[in-house]
Amino acid sequence: MIALHIVVAIDSLKGSLTSLEAGEAIRSGILRVYPDAQVNVLPLADGGEGTVEALTLGMGGELQRVNVTGPLGESIAAQYGIIPAKKTAILEMAAAAGITLVPKEQRNPLYTTTYGVGEMLRDAIGKGCRHFIIGIGGSATNDGGLGMLQALGYKLLDAHGAPVPYGARGLEKLAIIDDADVLPELRECTFRIACDVTNPLCGPQGCSAVFGPQKGAALDDITRMDGWLQHYAELACAQYPHANPQAPGTGAAGGLGFAFLTFTNATLESGIQIVLTETKLEEQIAKADWVITGEGQLDGQTVMGKAPIGVAKIARKHDKPVIAFAGCVTPDARLCNEQGIAAFFPILRQVTTLAEAMDPHNARQNMTDTVEQVFRLLQIQSAR
Template sequence: MRVVTAIDSLKGSLSSMEAGRAVREGILRADPEAEVEVRPLADGGEGTVEALVGGMNGKTQHVTVTGPLGKPVTCQYGIIEDTGTAIIEMSGAAGITLLTPKERNPLHTTTFGVGEVIKDAIEKGCRRFIVGIGGSATNDGGIGMLQALGYGFLNTAGEQVRYGAEGLSELTAITTDHVISGLAECEFKIACDVTNILCGEQGCSAVYGPQKGATPSMIIQMDEWFGKYASLAQKNFPKADPKQPGTGAAGGLGFAFLTFTDAVLESGIRIVLEETRLEDHIRQADLVITGEGRLDGQTAMGKAPVGVAELAKKHGKPVIAFAGSVTKDAKTCNEKGIDAFFPILRGITTLEEAMTPQNAQANLTDTTEQVFRLLKTASTLKKITP
């Protein structure tokens, strides 16, 4: 039997590759002759760097950059040397989890560090980028990132505007005289699963501003500044379109990428599936294993395990999923190509105990073993039944 595993991380417990290896161990206990291939899986958000670096023979990089409030932070990203590809999660440089609730203030938080990570990767020879932009603490329209890449976002005195959304209030000119060498050669795939536009009731300030610390008055101000920013950009950058779906992602970072770089916004899971060429591996498999930390109704809405299941069904392959826990509405996953799913908890336990990596790995391996013992028994019975 040839089995391909592609499991999303069990956040707080196991990485994608660790989960896959735990499944492989369980399969081989039940069927030592099985061929099991472990492939990485992520949805473009947290865990994407770890999954793709671990599953595609990449190298992890660490670089000290400007954090969301101007203090230095260490950001991890990955490089796949074979393709000159950098894998970046913007949240590593400008994420909301880098701040305490009291520190959140979109007037001051900046994406400058994101640009510094990109610059570091360019200097190391990367020209292809996969950038996950979820979990941002910012609402600066991406100008901080662009400033780090050499764009001028200038005030009336011809100086760079301040960090954060308040910098947009000072903006009078955008220049390209000092854009770093190599940026024009780069292409960006932006993992973006939201469709919000830049301004208005469905814009980034109104929809996501509150969770980043914005008050109602801030939201009104920032939305006005974004409108002026977009109008200024449209004068000299023909790709600027603040009404394009996704331009409001990550506090306007989507707009910055689409307007000022060679970028496309795509579903995170679609990018990962394409980059890892998972379909090529599924095509040769007899069975596909997927899963995530919690399988529920949201999974069926297009999360990573369903993306795997869709590929498998394209080639007529059966799909089994494992999860740390499942909810009643997880049964909708059966309608999306997951033929059967199994929770891995094997007894009464606390959440803290269940999420301990050692326990999660053991539970996943042991559950997999029993499922594959059943499959092996069923196969034997089928052969001997007249």
């Protein structure tokens, strides 16, 4: 009898299990029923939290830690990944400038900086990386990427030739963009930016108006920051004709999308598509008998381009059945059935507190036990 070939590609259960930990728990449940099954666990993420660990470990890379400037100007330890064979670094801007790094009472994009993001890039470049995959979700900043550019060697100066300060307030004083001392290796580098935000840099749908409030911006600050970003874009367009502040995604991460597109050799791409391509998931799915996916919570938002639906679309293309497991599901999760997920199952097995449910040991056990029972049912069905 030919052994089953099963592909497992599940997103992290945030705060509980990483993508690979959840995948290994699923593998354990399957092997209880089909000891001879070939179960391939592949990392899955959508470009947001967990992408660095999922891609780096899933592709045989190495995790790095480096001390950088945090969003408030303090020194913090940031983690990123390197795939040495591909001279590729995998980063999340949130590791250096994420909103979760800033206490709620201190959130104010006038002062938060992306300088640490540039320091992470410098560190990776110094270690031989020339290709970058970067998730830019979850930012605490609205500085248009000024801090990152400063760390890469751009001189961003006021009318008197002095460096502008950190944060969006630096945009107010910006008068000169000088690229004479930019890190020379930067011209050799390519950047694939995981970005599912389509907002432009400025205007009613720009980063200040749409995302400023959640980063702690006051109403009058939003109006001022939008004007400063417009001025920044005008300076950039005068010097770099390809700059386009209206391009979709330029407003991502407080204008960091604009900085990447204007000042580096970058493309903005769907986060889940980058991950699916880099892990060669489609090649594995094409050979599979079953495909397993999921995430922490399956709901109506899952069908809006999140990782499990990316997996389901590939499986549907190859006519492969998909089962999903999740920490919990909501009533509108049934929309997932219309997008190629044949059936989905919550893994909670008894009434419990949220803390107990999210405990990694409990989550791992619940996942394994639930998967085992589902595959016992499949075994009975296949025997008929």
